[in-house]
Amino acid sequence: MARIALALLLSLVIAIRPAAAQSVLRDAETEAFFREISEPIIRGAGLKPANVEILLVGDQSINAFTAGGQTVYINAGLIAEADTANEVQGVIAHELGHVVGGHAMRIGDGASTATGISIGSLLLGALATLAGAGDAGMGIMMAGQRAAMGKFLAYTRVQETVADSSGAEYLSKAGISGRGSIDFFKKLQSYEFRIGVPQDDDSEFVRSHPLSGNRIQFLKDIYEKDPAWETPLNPKWERDFQRVKAKLEGYMARPEETQRDYPESDQSVPAHYARAYAWHKAAYPQKAETEARQLIASDPDDPYFHELYGQILLESGKPAEALGPLRKAVAGSDNNPLIAALLGHALVATEDRKNLAEAEDVLKSAVVRDNRNPFAWYQLGVVYEQRGDEARAALASAERDLMTGSPDLALRHSDRAMNGLPDYTPDWLRAQDIRLIAEAQLEDDKKRRR
Known part of the structure; x- marks a missing residue:
């Protein structure tokens, strides 16, 4: 029985670790969008934007988290659930509250308190068992586990409340309305209602987060008094969010789901984006190319439209044709390293030795500006190999x-x-x-x- 109780304790410690093994999705436009909408909030938090990363995780659950350092991870499922960029900003502000508070590093404080209670209960329970009171010993052990879990959950709820309050402060300093933050918490509350999560006060003691209703009321009292509450949404950020959201659905959802959400009758930029990815994934390259060309026709100077067109051509077995749009994408995006790595790949894929010198230059520039792209290093290794x-x-x-x-x-x-x-x-x-x-x-x- 002591082994069972110890296993419960170990599961508690493991559960507090974030899911670091999940895959990070890299996309030049999405990362640029995250940087733009988060920069004023980061400054409001007293941090330097150059030191903070907002990364997209390929997980469909509605979640965001930090794992130490100054990195915020946002799940794809959260982007799918949000309706506005302002809602995402509310989430980012909250997570920055965890970053500034060092909560990922301090989680051990709460765990160590819980561990002390748990080990103490194990020892008392073992003594009672040795004395012949087996049932009493088991009762002590189980009570100790419940007390340990309760102590730990109380600790995390305090951290969440601090992050809520800090996030509200950062949004205020940035002059950004907290309406999106409230709206997203309402979405979470509705989701909890749908899946039957108890909302009464007694249930809060077994939760790692405060009740959503209580959080909404707490934040409304803060936000509605803030001068930024009536600040209108930034139209560019909202347009960019709809693009990012659409291309993410096209990439991750089943093609038939994308066609349902973005039917052919919808001729907006987000719809073309979503359908281009859906057709490409479903192995209809000509239809995907048509959608991409329509995007370019709507704005010939948009580098991300050229990137998409070049990617479709490259992955459809036309690397030589992909070079033109990808070169335009690199030039138009200030040599974005992710797009440059794609151009390097296309240059290598032509199997034309005349392209190797350009590929080496492009890929070396890409890894210097972004040293976290294993694909770029792989392509650069191929170039070196082919050059002997x-x-x-x-x-x-x-x-x-x-x-x-x-x-x-x-x-x-x-x-x-x-x-x-x-x-x-x-x-x-x-x-x-x-x-x-x-x-x-x-x-x-x-x-x-x-």
Whole structure:
């Protein structure tokens, strides 16, 4: 029984960890949108926008979270549920409250208190069991587990209330209305009603978050007094949000769902976006190309329309045709590294050696500006391989291996790179750094397995 109680305690500790293993979706337009709508809120929080990241997670649940540092993760399901950019801003403000409060780092404080209660109950329960009072011992253990869980949940509810209050402050300083924040909490409350989550005061004690109704009332009392409450929505942000939301649905939803939500009769930009992704995913390249060309006709200078058109052509087996639109997309987006990596891929995919020099330049620029793109490192490694530079091909592979969580491969590739590069040159030193990092990760893995 003590083992069962200990397992319950361990499950409590594991449950407080965010789902870090979930996939992050990278999209140039979406990331630019997140940066633009969050910058004034980040400044309102007293942080530097250059140090804060807002990332999209490929999870359909309605959630957002932080995992330490200054990164906010927003699930795709939350974007699908939101109706306005202002609602997303309310979520971002709340999560920044967690960031500034260091809540992800301090979660151990609440867990350690709960752990102390739980271990104490285990010891008392074991003593009672040894004394012959088995039922009493089990009762002590189970009561201790409930007390531990209650203590921990109370701690997280306090953190959530602090984040709500802090988020309201950041929105106010940014001059952004809190209406979206209220609207989104109402959506969460309606969702809880639909799935039968109890809303009475007694049920709050078994929740990690305060009751949605209580949060709404708490925030309304703050927001309605704020001068920014009547501030109208930013029309550009709202237009951009509808584009991002549409392309995300086209990418993630079943094609028939996208066709239902964005029928052919809808000739808006978001509808063309959504259908282009849906047709492309359903293997109707000509229809996808038609939608993309209609987007370009509506605004020939929009780099993201050219990016989409180039991507469709590339992934439909037409890399040479994709070069023109992708070059326009790179130029129009101030050399966005994600789009540049796509152009590099297209240049490599033409299998024309004349394109290798341009591909190397484009991909090197992409990894310098965004060192978190394993796909770009892979393509750069292919370029080096085709040009006969095996040492730098190995170095590019080692960079990619570190990002994809393969320290054993990173160690092997970094050794190969160091053996082929002149000693103490910048590339040799980078290969050495990767080797040291990979060795440390492998040693940590061994310790965890013991």
